[in-house]
Amino acid sequence: MTTRTRLRLRDERAAPLHTAVMAALDDIKAVNVRVLDVRGLTDIADTMVIASGNSDRHVRSIAERVVEKAKAAGFRPLGTEGARDGEWVLVDLHDIVVHVMLPRVREFYGLESLWDGGPAVSVVAAPAVSRGSARRRTSR
Numbered sequence: 694m695t696t697r698t699r700l701r702l703r704d705e706r707a708a709p710l711h712t713a714v715m716a717a718l719d720d721i722k723a724v725n726v727r728v729l730d731v732r733g734l735t736d737i738a739d740t741m742v743i744a745s746g747n748s749d750r751h752v753r754s755i756a757e758r759v760v761e762k763a764k765a766a767g768f769r770p771l772g773t774e775g776a777r778d779g780e781w782v783l784v785d786l787h788d789i790v791v792h793v794m795l796p797r798v799r800e801f802y803g804l805e806s807l808w809d810g811g812p813a814v815s816v817v818a819a820p821a822v823s824r825g826s827a828r829r830r831t832s833r
Contacts, residue, residue, distance in 0.1 A: 710768050711740065714789055717762035718744050721755050723793065729808050738790040743804055745796050749779030755793045756782035 718726050723744035732739045746752035753776055760770050763786050771785040780798050784791040792804060 709766050710763060710786060710789055713762040713766040713768070714742055714759055714786065714791060717758040718742070718755065720762075721751075721758045723755050725796075725799075727805055729805070731808050734808060738785075739788040740790070741804070741808055742789060742791045743799065744791070744793050745799055746793055749795065752782055752793050752795060753779045756784050756791070759784050759786075759791050759793070 715726075723746065726742065726744045729741045729743070730739070731741050744755060746755050756773060756776060760773060763770055763784075768786055771787060773782065773784050775782040779795075781792065781794045781802075784793070794802075
């Protein structure tokens, strides 16, 4: 049995994809964004981006925006999983895998602790939305 090696993007070609992903997360106000360099830990991706959304609709919207921005930058996603339920959506962009989750799902699975063996990657995270600033709907 032979193992195929995955073709990797060069750093100069991967930078626009990383920029597009981070712009999409910032545009739609993803919360608690964490970027993990997993090059020495796995062959499935070079970078994992983990972010949270405030609701299932927000999680789906974040993932959709990531796909839109990646396509606009010239990168076609390999696939998207979990968009129907919206609790955890995974977007596979070849060398970058984006996980968008509800906070309770993120806490339960603890992907950061699973993949945290790589070097830290600096990222400017989007500010968290305070609960007091959101509109509350009252029944009449």
